[in-house]
Amino acid sequence: MNKELREFRRLERVCLEQAALSTMDLARSGLLKVADDCRIAAEAIEAQSPRGAFTGAVQALRLAWSATRTPNRH
Incomplete structure (x- = not known):
């Protein structure tokens, strides 16, 4: 993947x-449409x-930290 x-x-x-270098409007328009399709496919x-291991680890640390934290008593 x-x-x-x-x-x-x-x-x-x-x-x-290539669209930036193109001197023909039709070619530039086609290249920009293909670029947009590629962006959509990549997204x-x-x-x-799946979410990265680092992101998962950070979220686990946040949950652990919030569970062990004592609330402020003012």
Whole structure:
């Protein structure tokens, strides 16, 4: 899945670069549409990927910390 994500991001970048260099409106418009499709595909892949181990660890630490914390008594 990482390989697919990297490839869609690379294609998006290439299309955006080529659109910026294009002198023809039709070509530029087509490249921008393809870049947008690649971005949407990459975002869909990112949404399906499981959360990273680091994020999970941080959330577990936050929960543990909040459970052991004593409330302020003012």
